[in-house]
Structure formats: C-alpha cells, structure tokens
Amino acid sequence: xxxxxxxxxxxxxxxxxxxxxxxxxxxxxxxxxxxxxxxxxxxxxxxxxxxxxxxxxxxxxxxxxxxxxxxxxxxxxxxxxxxxxxxxxxxxxxxxxxxxxxxxxxxxxxxxxxxxxxxxxxxxxxxxxxxxxxxxxxxxxxxxxxxxxxxxxxxxxxxxxxxxxxxxxxxxxxxxxxxxxxxxxxxxxxxxxxxxxxxxxxxxxxxxxxxxxxxxxxxxxxxxxxxxxxxxxxxxxxxxxxxxxxxxxxxxxxxxxxxxxxxxxxxxxxxxxxxxxxxxxxxxxxxxxxxxxxxxxxxxxxxxxxxxxxxxxxxxxxxxxxxxxxxxxxxxxxxxxxxxxxxxxxxxxxxxxxxxxxxxxxxxxxxxxxxxxxxxxxxxxxxxxxxxxxxxxxxxxxxxxxxxxxxxxxxxxxxxxxxxxxxxxxxxxxxxxxxxxxxxxxxxxxxxxxxxxxxxxxxxxxxxxxxxxxxxxxxxxxxxxxxxxxxxxxxxxxxxxxxxxxxxxxxxxxxxxxxxxxxxxxxxxxxxxxxxxxxxxxxxxxxxxxxxxxxxxxxxxxxxxxxxxxxxxxxxxxxxxxxxxxxxxxxxxxxxxxxxxxxxxxxxxxxxxxxxxxxxxxxxxxxxxxxxxxxxxxxxxxxxxxxxxxxxxxxxxxxxxxx
Ligand SMILES: *[C@@H]1O[C@H](CO)[C@@H](O)[C@H](O)[C@H]1NC(C)=O
Ligand SMILES: *[C@@H]1O[C@H](CO)[C@@H](O)[C@H](O)[C@H]1NC(C)=O
Ligand SMILES: *[C@@H]1O[C@H](CO)[C@@H](O)[C@H](O)[C@H]1NC(C)=O
Ligand SMILES: *[C@@H]1O[C@H](CO)[C@@H](O)[C@H](O)[C@H]1NC(C)=O
Ligand SMILES: *[C@@H]1O[C@H](CO)[C@@H](O)[C@H](O)[C@H]1NC(C)=O
Ligand SMILES: *[C@@H]1O[C@H](CO)[C@@H](O)[C@H](O)[C@H]1NC(C)=O
Ligand SMILES: *[C@@H]1O[C@H](CO)[C@@H](O)[C@H](O)[C@H]1NC(C)=O
Ligand SMILES: *[C@@H]1O[C@H](CO)[C@@H](O)[C@H](O)[C@H]1NC(C)=O
Ligand SMILES: CC(=O)N[C@H]1CO[C@H](CO)[C@@H](O)[C@@H]1O
Numbered sequence: 001x002x003x004x005x006x007x008x009x010x011x012x013x014x015x016x017x018x019x020x021x022x023x024x025x026x027x028x029x030x031x032x033x034x035x036x037x038x039x040x041x042x043x044x045x046x047x048x049x050x051x052x053x054x055x056x057x058x059x060x061x062x063x064x065x066x067x068x069x070x071x072x073x074x075x076x077x078x079x080x081x082x083x084x085x086x087x088x089x090x091x092x093x094x095x096x097x098x099x100x101x102x103x104x105x106x107x108x109x110x111x112x113x114x115x116x117x118x119x120x121x122x123x124x125x126x127x128x129x130x131x132x133x134x135x136x137x138x139x140x141x142x143x144x145x146x147x148x149x150x151x152x153x154x155x156x157x158x159x160x161x162x163x164x165x166x167x168x169x170x171x172x173x174x175x176x177x178x179x180x181x182x183x184x185x186x187x188x189x190x191x192x193x194x195x196x197x198x199x200x201x202x203x204x205x206x207x208x209x210x211x212x213x214x215x216x217x218x219x220x221x222x223x224x225x226x227x228x229x230x231x232x233x234x235x236x237x238x239x240x241x242x243x244x245x246x247x248x249x250x251x252x253x254x255x256x257x258x259x260x261x262x263x264x265x266x267x268x269x270x271x272x273x274x275x276x277x278x279x280x281x282x283x284x285x286x287x288x289x290x291x292x293x294x295x296x297x298x299x300x301x302x303x304x305x306x307x308x309x310x311x312x313x314x315x316x317x318x319x320x321x322x323x324x325x326x327x328x329x330x331x332x333x334x335x336x337x338x339x340x341x342x343x344x345x346x347x348x349x350x351x352x353x354x355x356x357x358x359x360x361x362x363x364x365x366x367x368x369x370x371x372x373x374x375x376x377x378x379x380x381x382x383x384x385x386x387x388x389x390x391x392x393x394x395x396x397x398x399x400x401x402x403x404x405x406x407x408x409x410x411x412x413x414x415x416x417x418x419x420x421x422x423x424x425x426x427x428x429x430x431x432x433x434x435x436x437x438x439x440x441x442x443x444x445x446x447x448x449x450x451x452x453x454x455x456x457x458x459x460x461x462x463x464x465x466x467x468x469x470x471x472x473x474x475x476x477x478x479x480x481x482x483x484x485x486x487x488x489x490x491x492x493x494x495x496x497x498x499x500x501x502x503x504x505x506x507x508x509x510x511x512x513x514x515x516x517x518x519x520x521x522x523x524x525x526x527x528x529x530x531x532x533x534x535x536x537x538x539x540x541x542x543x544x545x546x547x548x549x550x551x552x553x554x555x556x557x558x559x560x561x562x563x564x565x566x567x568x569x570x571x572x573x574x575x576x577x578x579x580x581x582x583x584x585x586x587x588x589x590x591x592x593x594x595x596x597x598x599x600x601x602x603x604x605x606x607x608x609x610x611x612x613x614x615x616x617x618x619x620x621x622x623x624x625x626x627x628x629x630x631x632x633x634x635x636x637x638x639x640x641x642x643x644x645x646x647x648x649x650x651x652x653x654x655x656x657x658x659x
Contacts, residue, residue, distance in 0.1 A: 041357050043330075045338045046302045051330045052339030053348045054083045054181055054304065057100055061154065061310060061343040062619060064147035065107050066098035067163035071175045078345040079353060083179030083211060085341060086168055089186075090195040095138035096168040096204060100150060102186050103130030107150035108165065110141075123189055124247055134193040141165045153311060155616055157584070172208035181212040183238070187220035188247055202227050214238045214271050218256075219248030222266045230268050236304065237267040239276065257292070260299040269302030269338065277305055277337065278315075278328060285464065286317040286328075293335040305329055308342035310620035311611050316462050319380055320609035321645055323623060326351035347621045355652055369630050370637035371646045372399040372491055374606050375416050375423075375451075379642040380462050382448030383423055384414040385469025389477065393484045396647025399524065401639075402477045403493040404502055411440035412474040412505045416451075418496060424448050425467065444471060451641075457612045474506065478513040481521060489522030490515075491545070499532040507535065516541070530566045543568045545603065550576025553591040560598050569601040569636070577604060577633045578615065585617045592633050603637030604629055609645055623649050 043050050055078060058070030071084050086098035102123055105111040110131045111118070117136075120129045133141070148159040172180055182204075187197045201213055201224060213228070214236035215221050221235050228235060240246075242254035249256065256263065263270060272292060279287045296303045310322045318324040326348055330336045342348040376388025377395055384402070392400050402414035418435040420426050424446040426433050435443065450466040452459075472480065474492070481490045492510075496502045506525075510516055515523050518541055525536045528547035536542050546567035552559055553576075563570065577592065578585045595602045606613075607629075611620035618625040622645050629635045638646045 044334075044336045046297050046300070047338070050079075050352055051336055052081070052083055052179070052304070053079050053345050053352065054085050054179075054339050054341045055345035056085045056306075056341050056343050057087065057098070058084060059343070059345060059619075060100075060151075062616070063158050064149050064163050065100040066166070067147045067158075068166055068170075068175060069158075069161075069163060071171060071177070074345045075175060075177060078349040081178045082345055082349070083181045083339070084171065084175065084177035085181045085183060086171055087183050087185060088168060088197070088200070089133040090190050090197065090200060091133050091136055091138045091141060093137045094195060094200070096200045097133060097138065097141065097165050098168060098171060099133065099147075099165060102132065102189060103128070104133060104141075104145070105131045108145050108147055109159075110145045113144050114140075121189070122192065123186065134190065134195060138167065151311075155583075157616075168204055169207060172204075179211040180209065181214065182210055184213065184215040184217070184220060185238075187215060187217050198223055198227075205233060212236055212269075216240050216246065216253075217248055218246055218266065222248075225266045234268045234302070235266065236269040236271050236302070237263050238271040238306075239273065241273070242276075260296055260301060264299050264301055267301065269304060270296055271304040271306055271341065274305045274307050274329070277303075280315045283463070284313070284315055286315045289328075289332070289334070293337055297335070302338035304339040304341060305337045306341040308340050308344070308348060310344040310347055313459055316464070319462070319642060319644065320459070320611075321622065321642065322347050322620075323351045323355055323645075323648075327356060331356040344620060346619060346624070350621070350623060355648060367650065368636055369626075369646070369650065370399060370488075370601075370603065371397050371643055371650060372603060372637050372639045373397040373401050373643050374639050374641040375403070375414075376400060377641065377643055378451055379609060379640075381465055382450045382467065382469050383416050383641075384471060385448045386472055386476075386480070387465070387469035389472070389480055392643050393487060395642075395644035396486070396651065397643035398486075398488045399491050399522075399637075400477075400481060400487060401491040401493055401526075402474055403495060404474055404506055405435040405496055406498065406502055406505060407438060407440040407443055408436055409439045410505065412502065412509055413440060413443065414472055414474060414477050420446065423451065424471070440473065446471065453608070454610045454612050457610075459610050459612060474509045475513060478509065478515060482513075482519075487521060489524055489543075491524040491526055493526040493547075494529075494532050495527060495547070499527065499529045500535065503532050503535045524569075526571060533566045537566055545569050545571055547571045549573065550589060550591050553589065553594045557594075560594055560600070563600060564598055567600070569603065570595055571603045571605060571639065573606070574604055574629070577629065577635070578617075580615045580617075583616050585615050588633070592635060596634070601636035603639055604633075604635045605639035607638050607640035607642070607646065609642045 042048050045051055055074035057065030059073040060070055063070035087100050088096045089099045100107045118129055118131050120127050142164055147163040149156055184197050190197050210233050212234050216238040239253045243252055245252055276292050278289050281287055293303050314325050330352055340348050373392040375383030377391035378388050380391055381387040389400050403416055404412045405415045405418045406412055416423050421433045431437055447467045448469050450461050452461055481487055492506055494502050523541055524543045524545050526545040526547055527533050533544040537544055544567045546563055548570050550572055579587050592602050609622045614625045626638055626646055626649050640646050
C-alpha cells in the first residue's frame with residue numbers, strides 16, 4: 001500500500017489548495033480543497049456572508065450516502081464551515097439514524113440481510129413496500145447492515161466495505177461537523193408508528209449543536225418552532241415539486257411559494273430545487289431566472305438551493321461544467337443564494353472560494369500551463385469551425401490548433417481528420433467522403449457536425465449549435481489568429497498520411513502569411529512523424545512538437561535524447577501520466593521528469609468537461625483533474641476542447657511550483 005502526501009502552495013489567498021494522494025488506498029487520488037471564501041467581499045445573500053456549502057449525506061457523490069467516510073471526506077475537502085446534512089430516520093427503539101430515504105433498501109444491503117422483513121406502509125398516503133427503520137432496533141441495523149451507493153451511475157467500488165449506519169449523535173461527536181443540518185422528510189410517517197420526531201429533535205439538540213432543521217411538512221415545523229431559538233437552530237421549509245401536495249395544509253408547494261409571509265411565521269429559510277430559481281426548458285437550455293430569491297429575501301427568508309451533483313447532465317448553457325452552474329447561483333448580477341446542497345461539496349466550495357467574484361488578477365503570459373485548444377472550443381461548437389476558434393479565443397485559449405488536411409485542389413484547411421464524415425454532414429451525391437475527394441469550394445459548403453464523444457453515456461454537446469459554423473482554410477485560420485489580441489501562438493497539426501506533401505503546403509501558406517518571419521505569434525508544428533517535423537526544424541520562430549506515447553519513456557534513455565534532434569516539445573495522452581483501471585487511477589509514471597530531464601516541455605491531451613472522461617479520483621470535477629496534472633505531474637500544457645475551464649483555472653487559481 002502506497003500512500004503519499006504532497007502539499008503544493010498557492011499564491012491565491014482564497015484557495016489554499018492541498019492534495020491528499022492515496023495511491024492504492026482504495027480511495028481518492030487527488031483532492032483539492034478550496035478553503036477560504038472572501039470574508040471581506042459583500043455577498044448579495046440575506047446576511048451578506050458567503051453562501052454555505054451543505055454536503056448531502058457527506059461526499060455522497062463518491063462514498064455511500066451518510067457513511068462516516070463520506071461525512072469525513074466532505075469535512076476534509078470543503079469550505080471550513082461546511083454543513084453536513086443528515087436525513088434522519090427513527091428506529092423501533094427511538095434512535096435517530098442518518099439514512100437517505102425512508103426505504104432503507106435503496107442505500108443499504110438490508111434486503112439481502114433481512115430477506116423477509118419488507119413491509120407495506122402508507123407513506124404520504126401512498127402504500128409503499130420496503131424495509132423501514134421502524135421495524136428494526138438500532139443494534140440490528142448497526143451490527144448487520146452496510147451502507148451502499150444508492151445512485152446506480154456511481155461507482156459500486158465502496159459497497160463491500162461494511163460502512164455502518166450511524167446515529168445523529170455519532171455524526172455530531174465523531175465527525176464534529178462545523179455545521180449540522182438535520183432533514184426530517186417524513187414526520188407524519190413516524191407519528192403513525194408512534195415514534196416522535198419532535199421529541200427526537202428536541203432531545204438531540206440538547207446534546208449537540210444543531211444548526212439547521214429542514215422539513216417539507218408545515219405541521220412539523222410549526223410544532224417545533226417554539227422549541228428552538230433561531231439564533232441557535234434555524235428552521236427551513238423544504239419545497240418539493242411545485243405540483244406536489246404539502247400534507248398538512250393540503251396546498252401545493254407551488255401555491256405555498258406565493259405565500260412566503262406565511263412560511264416566515266414558522267421558518268427562517270426555504271430550501272428549493274435548483275430549477276425553482278433557474279428553470280430549464282424541455283431541451284435542457286436555461287431560461288431566465290425567476291424572482292424566487294429576491295421574493296424570499298424580501299420576506300426575510302434565507303434561500304438554499306438543492307439537487308447539485310457533478311455527475312448528472314446539467315443545462316447545456318453550463319457546457320458540462322458544474323462550477324459554472326454554482327456561479328450562476330452565487331455570483332450573478334442580481335442575487336446570491338444563501339447556500340447550496342450538493343453531493344459534491346468540494347466543487348461547490350471551489351466555486352465559492354476560488355472562482356466567485358472577479359479577483360482582478362491575470363496570470364502572466366509565462367505562467368504554466370499553456371492552454372491549447374483541441375479543434376477550437378469543440379466542446380461547444382463543431383470542431384475547426386470559425387465559431388469554435390472564435391469561442392476558444394474568447395474563452396482564453398493561448399494557442400489555437402489547426403489539424404491540416406488537403407482538399408482535392410490542394411487547398412490546406414483545418415479538420416480533425418481526412419474522413420469528412422467524422423465532422424460534417426456529407427451528402428451521398430457529393431463525390432466522396434475524404435478531403436482529397438472534394439474541392440475546397442465543396443467542402444466549404446458542407447454543414448459541420450459537433451463531436452459527441454460521450455453519447456454512450458447519453459451526454460451531448462450543445463445540440464442547438466450542432467451544425468453551426470463554417471470550416472476555414474489554413475490561411476483563414478492564420479488571419480483569424482493574427483487578428484486576436486490574446487493568443488500567443490498557433491499549433492498546426494500534420495497527421496495526414498501524405499505528411500510531407502501537407503508539410504510543403506503548410507510551409508507555403510505560412511510564408512505567404514508572413515509567419516516564417518518573426519511575428520508576435522509562436523508557430524507550433526505538431527506531428528507524430530519525425531520526417532514531417534524535420535522539414536520545420538531549425539526555423540527560429542517555430543516550435544516542433546512530437547506527438548508520442550508513454551511507451552517511449554520505458555525505452556532506453558537514448559530514445560528520448562533522440563527526440564531532441566527533431567523536436568522541441570512533446571504531446572502525450574493523459575493515461576500515460578496517470579494510468580487507470582476501471583476508471584480509478586492505479587499508478588503514476590515518471591514520463592514527465594524523463595522528458596523534463598532533456599528540457600522537453602510536455603503537453604497533455606485531451607481534457608474535457610464531461611465527467612465521464614475523467615477518472616473517479618478527480619471527483620467528477622474537470623478543474624481538479626487539470627490541477628492534478630499541473631501541480632502533481634507538472635505538465636507544461638493542457639490541450640482541451642473546453643478551453644474556458646482551463647483558462648479560468650489558470651487566471652483565478654494562481655499557484656506556484658518549480659520544475
Ligand atoms: C424467509 O421466509 C422463507 C419462507 O417463508 C423461509 O423459508 C426462510 O427461512 C425465511 N428466512 C429468514 C431469514 O427468516
Ligand atoms: C400506536 O399507539 C396506539 C395507541 O397506543 C395504538 O393503538 C397503535 O396500535 C400504535 N401503532 C403502532 C404502529 O404501533
Ligand atoms: C397563506 O397560507 C395560510 C395557511 O395556509 C392561509 O391561511 C392564508 O390565507 C394564505 N395567504 C394567501 C395570501 O394565500
Ligand atoms: C441558454 O442558452 C441558450 C442557447 O444559447 C440561450 O438562448 C439562452 O439565452 C441561454 N440562457 C441563459 C439564461 O443564459
Ligand atoms: C469515416 O468516419 C465515419 C464516422 O466516424 C465512420 O463510420 C467510417 O467508417 C469512416 N470511414 C472510413 C472509410 O474510414
Ligand atoms: C512519415 O512521413 C514520411 C514522408 O511523408 C513517410 O514516408 C513515412 O512513411 C511516414 N512515417 C510514418 C510512421 O507514418
Ligand atoms: C507507441 O508508439 C510507438 C511508436 O512511436 C509504437 O510502436 C507503439 O505501438 C505505441 N504504443 C502504444 C501503446 O500506443
Ligand atoms: C507503477 O509505476 C512504476 C514507475 O513507472 C513502475 O515501476 C511500477 O511497476 C508501476 N506499478 C504498477 C502496479 O503498475
Ligand atoms: C438502487 C436504487 O434503487 N436506487 C434508487 C434510490 O432512490 C433514488 C431516488 O429515489 C433513485 O433515483 C435510485 O434509482
């Protein structure tokens with residue numbers, strides 16, 4: 001068992017970032033903790049303080065919900081005042097336990113342990129079959145039943161670890177959360193079984209500090225309201241679906257939302273599903289925000305938003321980036337919610353501590369990592385189109401890339417491969433599917449098609465723009481690059497089978513555009529064919545980039561030394577730096593130090609926002625993945641189809657390290 005720790009420093013005072021490297025420790029490779037939200041900034045929350053991060057069942061995005069390890073991880077990697085959320089259920093003998101649902105079989109192995117003990121009970125007037133805590137003593141549950149991952153799309157890897165069900169008291173005394181939030185989802189159900197939630201919350205709050213109690217039942221909150229001082233324990237009314245009926249008033253939650261002065265009589269805050277605030281339409285695009293936050297703040301109510309997860313597709317407006325989603329709730333022109341309820345509290349913490357509010361900082365152009373686009377911003381628009389390139393520039397890419405193909409008439413243009421059907425709609429009657437079958441004026445008129453590398457997980461890219469934009473010639477690409485004020489260079493990728501012929505064509509266009517003379521833009525020529533690179537080697541303004549794979553580092557040292565004869569830097573894929581097995585990282589390699597020993601910078605591809613492209617170790621957070629490659633593996637450049645994520649990381653999360 002190999003466990004290491006590394007603690008890089010950061011010069012961004014808001015984000016004390018640290019890593020916990022647990023190789024083969026059955027858990028997480030790299031954790032980044034965002035520590036200090038600005039206390040001096042004024043936040044448009046009700047109190048003016050930074051929004052809270054509330055960890056639902058702990059870090060339930062990775063570990064089984066409500067397990068001690070999930071709560072512990074949430075504490076370790078979130079804001080210092082993270083609140084830990086426990087869904088309270090009562091056992092036959094009156095213990096309050098943390099378990100996500102009223103039906104225990106959803107998040108535990110109880111169905112295999114007490115095979116014959118399922119029962120049918122009324123839950124909110126609906127007959128429901130399941131395994132209920134009211135039929136078991138605490139001892140029976142704690143000694144025999146293990147918590148499991150209840151969300152089928154998450155890893156089952158931690159299900160056989162025997163993580164026990166814990167009580168509220170255990171959570172409070174053993175994990176010692178900075179804030180404790182108890183959610184009472186089913187008071188009426190326990191009353192039917194002669195168990196009193198009221199008595200439980202009153203007694204537990206005498207033993208431990210309870211910061212928040214939430215419930216979707218008006219009668220419960222009204223009943224306990226007199227027992228709690230709002231300065232110690234705040235009561236929060238939880239809204240369910242707009243059309244669901246609140247059991248004690250028989251009104252819908254939608255109509256109660258119009259009666260916030262009534263809510264204020266028994267609660268000091270509301271908890272609403274996130275789409276109450278930012279609704280999405282049927283095609284998963286965001287609509288304008290509602291006035292819920294402003295209305296509630298006007299009524300003197302705090303507003304908490306729920307249902308934040310990193311691993312379920314979010315609105316396309318966020319480009320598969322959960323940090324953008326959090327920022328739209330805590331850092332927009334009109335309001336900030338008072339807290340977010342998340343299964344991935346680290347990402348929520350990063351958003352608040354590191355990325356909210358403009359720090360007014362700019363990284364120097366020397367700072368690493370170099371941000372290189374992959375076919376432009378091809379996560380948002382069809383690759384290698386004018387739209388993708390302009391978006392990449394606007395998003396902060398420093399280098400944009402053109403993979404060069406030749407049309408039948410010899411025109412060099414940018415496209416990911418010479419097989420046109422991979423990135424365009426090619427009509428049958430047009431005369432072929434390869435770039436060399438068609439003249440440029442035919443190719444120019446093809447409709448581009450967005451890349452969808454994660455369709456097997458039902459994840460798609462910006463469907464509204466899936467056929468938008470125009471393809472560009474290499475000379476258009478160079479002109480567009482020259483016009484930009486922010487780019488530091490261009491990368492021209494020559495992987496075409498006719499490598500040397502393409503190289504000659506590229507050379508000619510570069511000369512015509514004046515790039516062979518010293519210009520303000522660096523020219524990077526990338527190929528996996530050394531003969532192609534040799535054609536450009538030695539030109540002062542050009543950097544030759546060798547596309548290679550990690551196996552080269554296992555060969556004799558002379559192989560790497562030999563690369564120096566035709567290249568100035570290398571490109572490798574992510575898996576050669578952090579090999580993984582079943583999406584968990586198994587090892588680190590020494591490729592980067594080997595290249596660095598020969599003074600060859602290492603650029604790595606391909607970084608994407610979609611969580612399915614990342615190892616579980618990165619906790620479904622593209623920023624954590626980038627940070628790990630930069631700080632731990634010390635890579636020199638990030639090649640990404642979502643340059644915004646990398647550029648935001650670089651400009652707002654400034655760190656220091658030496659190679
Ligand atoms: C469950 O019920 C079946 C049939 O009634 C019985 O054979 C079995 O022994 C029971 N198992 C347990 C664990 O009680
Ligand atoms: C609850 O208590 C009442 C009154 O003592 C009794 O009639 C009823 O059967 C009990 N219900 C349950 C589920 O134990
Ligand atoms: C608000 O709700 C309370 C309790 O249900 C009800 O008595 C009152 O009439 C409502 N007010 C409005 C304006 O709907
Ligand atoms: C979301 O994206 C769509 C399509 O680009 C745009 O029309 C809409 O205005 C965006 N919504 C918000 C709230 O920005
Ligand atoms: C071209 O690309 C398409 C889409 O990826 C693929 O289905 C097809 O087999 C490719 N054709 C050739 C000849 O490689
Ligand atoms: C590299 O390019 C040269 C010239 O185009 C070609 O002869 C050679 O086969 C290529 N090598 C590889 C490995 O593709
Ligand atoms: C790595 O590249 C070498 C040539 O550079 C090739 O022979 C080898 O098959 C490649 N290995 C993998 C795993 O791609
Ligand atoms: C881990 O990487 C090191 C260095 O590359 C290598 O020597 C070792 O065999 C690898 N271990 C495993 C389990 O793959
Ligand atoms: C394994 C299982 O049944 N998981 C379910 C637990 O409950 C959630 C929410 O009700 C469902 O979405 C899961 O499918």
